[in-house]
Amino acid sequence: MAESVARGDFQGSTCPHDCPSTCALEIEVKRDAEGVGRGIGAVRGAAANSYTAGVICAKVSRYAERVHHPDRLLHPLLRTGPKGSGQFREIGWEEALDRTAEAFAERTARHGSETVWPYYYAGTMGLVQRDGIHRLRHVMRYSGQKNTICTALCESGWQAGVGHFGGPDPREMAEADLIVIWGGNPVATQVNVMTHVSRARKQRGAKLVVVDPYRTGTAAAADLHLAVRPGTDAALACAVMHIAFRDGHADRDYIARMSDAPAGLEAHLAARGPDWASAVTGLPVAVIEEFARLYNTTERAYIRCGYGFSRSRNGAAALHAVTCLPTVTGKWRHIGGGAFWSNRAIYHWDKTLIEGLDARDPGIRMLDQSRIGAVLTGDRRDLGEGPPVTALLIQNTNPVVVAPASGKVRRGFLRDDLFTCVHEQFLTDTAKYADIVLPATMFVEHDDLYQSGGHTHIQLGPKIVEPPGACRSNHEVLQGLAARLGAEHPGFRMTAREIADATLRASGWPGWEEVAAARWVDAAPDFAAAHYERGFGHPDGRFRFAPDWAAIGTDHAGMPALPDQMDAIDGADAEHPFRMVTAPARQFLNTTFTETPGARKREQCPAAMLHPKDAARLGVTEGGMVRLGNARGEVVVTARLAEGQQEGVVIVESIWPNGDFAGGIGINLLTSDDPGPPKGGAVFHDTAVWVQAEAAMERLAAE
Numbered sequence: 001m002a003e004s005v006a007r008g009d010f011q012g013s014t015c016p017h018d019c020p021s022t023c024a025l026e027i028e029v030k031r032d033a034e035g036v037g038r039g040i041g042a043v044r045g046a047a048a049n050s051y052t053a054g055v056i057c058a059k060v061s062r063y064a065e066r067v068h069h070p071d072r073l074l075h076p077l078l079r080t081g082p083k084g085s086g087q088f089r090e091i092g093w094e095e096a097l098d099r100t101a102e103a104f105a106e107r108t109a110r111h112g113s114e115t116v117w118p119y120y121y122a123g124t125m126g127l128v129q130r131d132g133i134h135r136l137r138h139v140m141r142y143s144g145q146k147n148t149i150c151t152a153l154c155e156s157g158w159q160a161g162v163g164h165f166g167g168p169d170p171r172e173m174a175e176a177d178l179i180v181i182w183g184g185n186p187v188a189t190q191v192n193v194m195t196h197v198s199r200a201r202k203q204r205g206a207k208l209v210v211v212d213p214y215r216t217g218t219a220a221a222a223d224l225h226l227a228v229r230p231g232t233d234a235a236l237a238c239a240v241m242h243i244a245f246r247d248g249h250a251d252r253d254y255i256a257r258m259s260d261a262p263a264g265l266e267a268h269l270a271a272r273g274p275d276w277a278s279a280v281t282g283l284p285v286a287v288i289e290e291f292a293r294l295y296n297t298t299e300r301a302y303i304r305c306g307y308g309f310s311r312s313r314n315g316a317a318a319l320h321a322v323t324c325l326p327t328v329t330g331k332w333r334h335i336g337g338g339a340f341w342s343n344r345a346i347y348h349w350d351k352t353l354i355e356g357l358d359a360r361d362p363g364i365r366m367l368d369q370s371r372i373g374a375v376l377t378g379d380r381r382d383l384g385e386g387p388p389v390t391a392l393l394i395q396n397t398n399p400v401v402v403a404p405a406s407g408k409v410r411r412g413f414l415r416d417d418l419f420t421c422v423h424e425q426f427l428t429d430t431a432k433y434a435d436i437v438l439p440a441t442m443f444v445e446h447d448d449l450y451q452s453g454g455h456t457h458i459q460l461g462p463k464i465v466e467p468p469g470a471c472r473s474n475h476e477v478l479q480g481l482a483a484r485l486g487a488e489h490p491g492f493r494m495t496a497r498e499i500a501d502a503t504l505r506a507s508g509w510p511g512w513e514e515v516a517a518a519r520w521v522d523a524a525p526d527f528a529a530a531h532y533e534r535g536f537g538h539p540d541g542r543f544r545f546a547p548d549w550a551a552i553g554t555d556h557a558g559m560p561a562l563p564d565q566m567d568a569i570d571g572a573d574a575e576h577p578f579r580m581v582t583a584p585a586r587q588f589l590n591t592t593f594t595e596t597p598g599a600r601k602r603e604q605c606p607a608a609m610l611h612p613k614d615a616a617r618l619g620v621t622e623g624g625m626v627r628l629g630n631a632r633g634e635v636v637v638t639a640r641l642a643e644g645q646q647e648g649v650v651i652v653e654s655i656w657p658n659g660d661f662a663g664g665i666g667i668n669l670l671t672s673d674d675p676g677p678p679k680g681g682a683v684f685h686d687t688a689v690w691v692q693a694e695a696a697m698e699r700l701a702a703e
């Protein structure tokens with residue numbers, strides 16, 4: 001920074017990243033001689049927030065590295081070389097927005113408005129800056145987006161049984177005697193869970209159980225780690241329920257009062273005991289019995305569902321089976337008891353203004369976010385009778401790396417007749433395929449409003465420093481395009497802060513100033529609501545052991561009538577003997593932070609974690625190179641030997657940019673874009689692969 005740093009002070013903010021913790025932050029602002037915020041220094045968690053409790057992850061504590069990164073985009077760019085080459089020249093905002101609007105108008109005239117696909121995700125979770133793109137979409141009648149890359153399978157599985165997106169307050173984990181972290185890795189992905197778990201362990205001697213195919217940081221901290229084979233969680237859940245009925249721990253009164261109590265549940269589970277589950281999950285019978293005894297005999301047992309076990313073709317069915325556990329055993333009744341995935345329904349937002357819902361035509365087609373490769377390569381299953389996609393506006397996401405089946409995605413982005421505008425903070429792999437790149441602000445440089453999936457607070461993220469260079473916020477870009485395209489909506493004439501303020505009030509919350517003064521709103525529902533004492537989310541108030549899958553999605557054929565192991569995964573076979581899981585890396589957040597030196601240094605390089613016996617069989621040693629492949633392609637990564645996972649399981653922590661792989665394309669080359677039933681969802685952890693030692697000569701050639 002050129003400006004002299006006159007004084008530093010800490011301002012309240014909110015972490016904008018796609019993480020259930022949504023931490024309340026305090027950020028040191030560096031000011032110039034005039035007192036204008038020009039940069040940031042230290043970032044810390046707000047001690048006064050009862051969920052954040054003063055703790056944040058290492059990657060965000062180093063955020064000054066990201067805000068002041070020398071590679072930040074500072075000016076709009078026009079492509080001058082081939083798509084993907086990364087060759088651009090600087091242009092002004094007027095020209096950049098004019099060219100983009102002209103391309104959208106010209107293609108709309110030729111193909112109809114659905115040819116434009118405003119494509120977005122959760123680079124920022126701020127409600128105004130993330131979701132404002134829908135306002136342009138709806139007013140202009142551009143194609144809709146079905147969000148399937150992250151939450152769809154969890155949503156389906158949770159909806160199936162519980163029927164409402166809420167549950168026991170996550171702070172109650174501190175009052176539990178047993179916490180089960182099922183298919184999540186909070187030490188890496190939402191560190192604050194561990195704060196509340198630690199309190200329970202210290203104050204109550206609580207036990208921690210982790211269900212995860214490999215020894216994550218969270219599993220390493222557990223009293224009991226159940227290293228299941230990927231995609232077999234429903235079998236484990238069924239066995240625990242079988243044992244509950246067998247040993248007299250089923251709460252028959254609760255089942256009769258609070259569930260659909262389908263005839264035959266007990267008989268159905270009778271055939272799904274520990275021997276059967278052992279064969280499916282690969283866990284010893286004794287371990288299943290131990291977990292079942294611990295769970296079934298502890299009243300205050302809190303199951304924290306992660307996303308990981310939903311990212312399979314049977315993921316929705318698996319999540320449903322796990323939510324059946326606290327219902328069979330009546331745990332929802334107790335403080336610190338029940339299950340939790342996300343609090344998204346407790347905020348009751350009116351998003352009309354943000355999203356332009358009053359302009360929405362439900363007849364406009366919806367395109368599947370995770371199938372962007374299929375969409376861009378003209379797959380009729382995705383396009384329907386509609387026009388090809390010939391123009392993209394991309395905000396907040398990096399699909400060239402994060403979407404599955406990335407070979408197909410790349411082919412789509414290379415299309416000559418496709419116009420792509422990417423609004424970004426860095427020249428990501430996706431931005432490299434753009435015709436126009438627009439420089440974006442970071443969260444400290446614009447105003448926004450946040451909800452929290454993993455706790456109960458509404459929080460603000462005010463603009464506290466001036467943007468560098470010519471960076472503009474997502475909202476400002478949408479305003480600029482709307483003006484040129486003739487898109488009329490009150491939201492385009494308001495500032496981000498005015499929209500946030502109006503949205504708070506329309507949703508029944510205090511306005512911006514009042515929330516700012518109080519720092520946050522705790523939107524926690526009362527105990528009875530959070531524990532579903534007045535009923536679950538279905539019209540009859542009953543939890544469903546027998547879900548109505550057809551009401552959730554059209555692709556419901558073959559889904560289990562009662563909680564069950566669904567035989568649908570990409571099973572290992574003779575040709576593909578390994579099951580691959582592409583779990584989140586601790587220092588990255590999807591591809592965010594892959595550009596910061598602190599995170600890169602700690603993560604080192606893309607790697608495949610192998611069981612030592614598999615490694616010996618393959619002739620691979622620690623630090624050697626291995627090639628992983630299937631019908632979609634092959635990638636080469638470094639081998640790491642790892643105890644604590646079953647043989648035949650390979651873990652590739654993700655998501656490294658394409659350039660970090662020898663072949664120039666990353667791990668999602670191998671993952672499938674098959675939609676998980678019943679309403680879609682990416683199946684990132686459900687991939688059968690072969691693994692080979694990489695011959696020394698080829699390794700040299702790759703380097």
Ligand SMILES: Nc1nc2c(c(=O)[nH]1)N[C@H]1C(S)=C(S)[C@@H](COP(=O)(O)OP(=O)(O)OC[C@H]3O[C@@H](n4cnc5c(=O)[nH]c(N)nc54)[C@H](O)[C@@H]3O)O[C@H]1N2
Pocket residue numbers: 018019020150182183184185186188189190211212213214216228229230231232233305306307308309310311312581582583584585586587588589590654655685
């Ligand atoms: N450091 C870091 N933090 C992140 C992210 C990141 O990339 N890095 N991503 C953010 C985002 S977008 C999200 S959605 C959340 C996700 O947060 P999580 O829910 O924690 O992450 P998942 O990818 O869903 O995977 C979690 C765990 O599930 C395990 N898993 C995979 N398959 C199975 C299975 O079949 N059964 C079981 N029991 N476990 C399985 C994986 O091994 C992994 O350890 O984290 C957010 N926070």
Ligand SMILES: Nc1nc2c(c(=O)[nH]1)N[C@H]1C(S)=C(S)[C@@H](COP(=O)(O)OP(=O)(O)OC[C@H]3O[C@@H](n4cnc5c(=O)[nH]c(N)nc54)[C@H](O)[C@@H]3O)O[C@H]1N2
Pocket residue numbers: 018121122123124129149150394395396397398399402403423424425426428440441442443474582583584589590591592654655667668671684
């Ligand atoms: N193999 C594998 N693939 C996965 C996963 C996995 O576990 N394994 N996880 C999946 C999951 S859960 C998810 S959610 C997706 C996430 O995938 P993405 O949503 O694409 O997440 P990121 O890669 O972090 O990319 C977000 C981008 O938004 C940009 N950004 C941040 N803030 C702003 C802003 O205010 N304005 C603009 N214009 N841009 C901004 C950042 O610079 C960053 O490049 O990836 C999925 N892909």
Ligand code: SF4
Pocket residue numbers: 015016017019020021022023056057058060189190191192589
């Ligand atoms: S734990 Fe999650 S919400 Fe908290 S600072 Fe880190 S990324 Fe942000």
Ligand SMILES: [Mo]
Pocket residue numbers: 018149150151
């Ligand atoms: Mo996600």
